[in-house]
Each structure stands twice: as structure tokens, then as C-alpha cells.
Amino acid sequence: MAGTANRGVAWVTGAGTGIGRGIARRLAEDGWSVAVSARTARDLDSLAAEVPGRITAFQLDVTDPKAADDTGRRIEADLGPVDLAVLNAGSYFPTNARSFSVDNFRKTVDLNLMGTVNCMGPIVPSMVGRRSGHIAIMGSQSAFSGLPTAASYGATKAALNSMAEAFKPDFDRYGVAITIINPGFVKTPLTAKNRFPMPFLMELDDAVEIILRGLEQRRFAINFPWQMTLSTKLLAALPGWAKFAITRKMLPKE
Template sequence: MAETITGRRLAWITGASSGIGRAVALKLADRGWQVAVSARSGAKLEALAAERPGLIHAYLLDITEGESVRDAALNIEQSLGPIDLALFSAGGYVRESARRFDAEKLAELFNLNVVGTGHALQAVMAPMIARRRGHIAVVASVAGYIGLPGGGVYGATKSALITLCEALRPQLEREGVVLQVINPGFVDTPMTKTNDFPMPFLIKEDEAADAIIKGLESRRFEIVFPWKMKVAMKLLAALPYPLSLAVTRRMLRKEDAIDSKR
């Protein structure tokens, strides 16, 4: 049975200073939730907390620092109570090419997107398992379905998160904890504003936040939106390699054409 995301419970959202995390924090606060928000930008967190005084609480945090993440989770629970919902949306983005491939950037992004999320998962899973209740949602991406030109490094981190969540879902389910993976398409956020290529089916932050909250209420494993992007990416990923690579080669030619006009 679907659970309505309302009431005076506690959510913890990482990556909440902007984008999807910020939009969801505001919507949960408007539904009566207490919301602990974390990110690396203290000023942005304080500005967000000021928008919903008494409901949103700022906790400065870099998720790549494991001990700090565990301390933050403990501090939140000691100050505000048990975390009912943990939404992990902190992460970064890079584009790469074969000519500009940089293994250090690969390592940095995996450390942020995957290991950093792992620190956050570790911080909440044990307490939730001990209480035999809790709800975790991890923001990955439809980019994790298949490798696309320019998106190999970013997509690899998101594919890793999807795989991790697939493995943890049945184990946590047995412990009374719900785990979901969130796979957005293109959302109009500060991160995507750096893109200089066409972004099909682009949606606003508020639309993404509404889709996430609806998905959280359903408790189904995957929350994916918008539906047109979902269909396109799942179909592409389902194709045999000769066909899918033919499609991605065409994407590469389009990208080369854009580069030549810069």
C-alpha cells in the first residue's frame, strides 16, 4: 500500500544546496516534515533553512569525508530524532572524450558520486536496520543505463550506484528498510546549465521533485522520469550492441558537428 509523504517526520537530504535536493527539501517541509539538509556550501544551506524556519535545518558536510558523514548522521539523530527518510542526491558531473580522458577526474568523480554515497549509506543503514524501519533513496541517473559519448565517466558512476542499489534492495527489505533508486533524465539545474548540447525532454526542478515524492510514496524500486526519456533510454539499452552502437555513433557525429561550430 502506498504511503503518503506527509506528517512531522524527519528526512535527511544530501546535495541539498541546489537542484533536485533543494527542491525536494522545500516540498517535504511544506508537507510538515522536519528536514536536515547537507552540502558543502554553508551559505546556500543557511539560505535554504531560512526559507522554512523551524522545518529545515542546515548541516555542513562533504560526503567524501567518511568520518564527517557518520558524525553528521549521529548529530542529526541526536538533535532532531531518528531519520525516517534519507535522500542522497549529492554528486558531481564531468564530460570526457577519448582525446581528453583523465583518470584522475575519473577517480575524483567515483570518490564523490559512489564512495561518498557509500559513506552516507553506511551512516544510516545500521540504525535503520536496528529499528527495523527506514526509507532510503539514492539519486543515480538514466545515464547509468548505457554508455553514451561524452558521458562515460559520469554514467559509470551512476551505473555503479544502480548496481549497488539493486544488490542492497532485497537485503534491506528483509530488515524492514525500503531502498529506492532515482533515475532522472535531464533536469534544469545548475549542473545541467553547463551543458552546451541539446538536452531532450528537459524538465524543471519542481517537476522532478514532484515525481520523486510521488515515487517515494509508491515505494517501488525505481523512480524514473520524465517518461519519454525513460522509454528512449531503456529501449536503447535493450538493443543488441550492433544496433545500440550504431545509434551512439550518430550521437558522436552530431557532437563533432557542434564542436566544429564553437
């Protein structure tokens, strides 16, 4: 994106660290007025200081629907209508048979799926009413095929992909763009916790560049890296016996 002034108002959730932080900083550098949300105020304040005058912090736990609604309305009251919302807040909680937990699924759904929906609540009606705007949702390559330890995470990302596909023709008739972003493994504080091999691991700056280019082009799906996309989609297309022979090898050692 070329750096120009007053490109509009963007809202980035999960902006305290990782991909969300990188996107927010780049948008601000490129001339957007950026509202950033995360649970940790310290992370937001340090981000705002990196691009003075362009980033406004709104501390938020996206799992609280009332707080998300209030925050969306405050952003539009303080900065103006949201032109671009990058709904990135989410996390990965490993899920397996031995440590199966209903609470694990509930907190994953509340954060990754309903956290996204909660933040759409205050801005989608405004965008539809104005017949303009762009919603970008953070999915994952794990949406394409069930992977060991990602039962709850992958389920929420598959749901977000399905939701985006369902909304696409409906949003189109109101002039509102919707994008689903499906990254592979990117070097962030979240992936640093992983204790398994991460094929095609990408640098954060490279991932942010791909995402911003796709948003500029208003693409529906931003899937990357291509090697991971090809691998996961081929895996999904295999017959069950072949697919599970591969995914069994991905199981962490007990």
C-alpha cells in the first residue's frame, strides 16, 4: 500500500501482538486512522507510540458482547465510520483425547468465533446502511482439514470460513466487501509456543505484506503460503484411509 494521508478508519482486533499488531502498524504507516483493540492495555499503548497520531487504543475483551458493541460504537463516535475492520482476535488451545475438555472448546468458540461475531455486531449494520465498507476475518489453514491437536481451533476457523462464504453474496449487494484470511504458520508469540514441526514457517513482515496486498485488491480469500494451501487442500481431498495415515504421523508423542 502506498503511503497516503486520510485513507479512512480501520479497526484491528487482537492488535496487541503478532499478525494483528503488524497489520495495525502498517495500516497506520500507510495513512489510515487505526483503532486497535486487545485485552492488554500496555501492548496497545506501546503500539500507539510507534505511529504517533495515527493509532487509538480501545482496550477490549472480544468475548464480552456488550463491551464489543460499546467499543465499536465508541470507535465510530470518536474516529468516524469504520471503513475496514480486521477481526483478528483469537488463540489456539491444544485439544486432544487424553485431556479432552468441554471448557477448552467453549473458550475457543467464545474467542475465535463469537469474538469475531461480537465485533461485527456494531459495524455491519452501519456498513450496510452506508453501502460501503470491508470486513476481514482471520481464519487459518487448519480450516481446510482436521489436524491433530486442533480440534477446537480448526472447528472455529472452519466456521469462520463458512460464515464468510455465506455472507459474501449478501454483502455484495450492499456494496460491503468481506475477506477471509487463512495463513499457515507465521512467526509470532502464539506459534512460538508450539511444540511440533511447523512446515513453511513464515516471517511476520512477509505475512503482513501478503495480507495487505490482498486487502487492497479486496480479494475474498487470502490463503498463504501457497505451499501450505496446496498441502492442506490435497490432504482434505484424499480418501479417509490415506488422510488418516498422514495425520496419525502428526500426533505428538505421549
